[in-house]
Amino acid sequence: MFLMKDIVRDGNKVLRQQAKKVDFPLSNEDKQLAKNLMEYLEVSQDPKLCKKYGLRAGVGLAAPQVGESKMMASVLVPAEDEDENPIFKDVIINPVILSNSVQRCALIEGEGCLSVDKDFEGYIHRSARITLKYQDVNGKEHTIRLKNYPAIVCQHEIDHLHGTLFYDHIDKENPFSKKENDLFVE
Numbered sequence: 231m232f233l234m235k236d237i238v239r240d241g242n243k244v245l246r247q248q249a250k251k252v253d254f255p256l257s258n259e260d261k262q263l264a265k266n267l268m269e270y271l272e273v274s275q276d277p278k279l280c281k282k283y284g285l286r287a288g289v290g291l292a293a294p295q296v297g298e299s300k301m302m303a304s305v306l307v308p309a310e311d312e313d314e315n316p317i318f319k320d321v322i323i324n325p326v327i328l329s330n331s332v333q334r335c336a337l338i339e340g341e342g343c344l345s346v347d348k349d350f351e352g353y354i355h356r357s358a359r360i361t362l363k364y365q366d367v368n369g370k371e372h373t374i375r376l377k378n379y380p381a382i383v384c385q386h387e388i389d390h391l392h393g394t395l396f397y398d399h400i401d402k403e404n405p406f407s408k409k410e411n412d413l414f415v416e
């Protein structure tokens with residue numbers, strides 16, 4: 231099981247590399263990696279286990295963040311109401327954003343990252359709606375449309391696969407810049 235000690239921090243070059251495409255059928259090693267990436271999110275979102283293992287509760291974890299430069303990331307966006315199904319839960323492999331809205335969306339409180347211990351103030355403007363194509367662990371192709379928070383999480387994770395970190399998107403001149411029809415999500 232991944233612990234915080236296994237999460238690579240900013241400054242390690244693996245976070246700035248272009249990750250490699252994953253071949254199918256998955257090797258046993260890649261199957262285990264996918265399982266461990268999702269397990270981290272599940273455990274970290276359980277308040278008792280999160281505390282027990284000293285984790286940061288996470289909604290997404292990309293393979294480069296555990297030192298594996300592969301195009302694979304786990305995403306687990308919980309429903310508002312805990313006994314409902316998650317809004318989105320899957321390990322996205324070789325993800326491609328096929329299209330994105332012009333309209334932008336940002337988290338009102340900005341973003342952080344499991345691999346970045348420093349705080350960076352400012353809005354991270356992302357596409358409010360995306361059409362995402364990816365393969366799941368069985369190699370099955372999915373093409374889905376996401377909006378708002380789940381779209382933000384997936385864009386944050388896909389950035390990791392291309393060596394981009396959230397603060398790269400902050401406008402240094404005006405970190406809290408906003409445009410007419412920008413959306414903001416709690």
Ligand SMILES: CC(C)(C)[C@H](NC(=O)Nc1cc(F)cc(F)c1)C(=O)N(CC(=O)NO)CC1CCCC1
Nearest residue numbers: 275286287288289290291341342343344382383386
């Ligand atoms: C950086 C951190 C603050 C740990 C952030 N956690 C988070 O958003 N917690 C959270 C939110 C929920 F809605 C429900 C829940 F159970 C826990 C996170 O996991 N990430 C993922 C990451 O760093 N991936 O590389 C950062 C988010 C910023 C915007 C999208 C993902």
Ligand SMILES: [Zn+2]
Nearest residue numbers: 342343344345
């Ligand atoms: Zn991150």
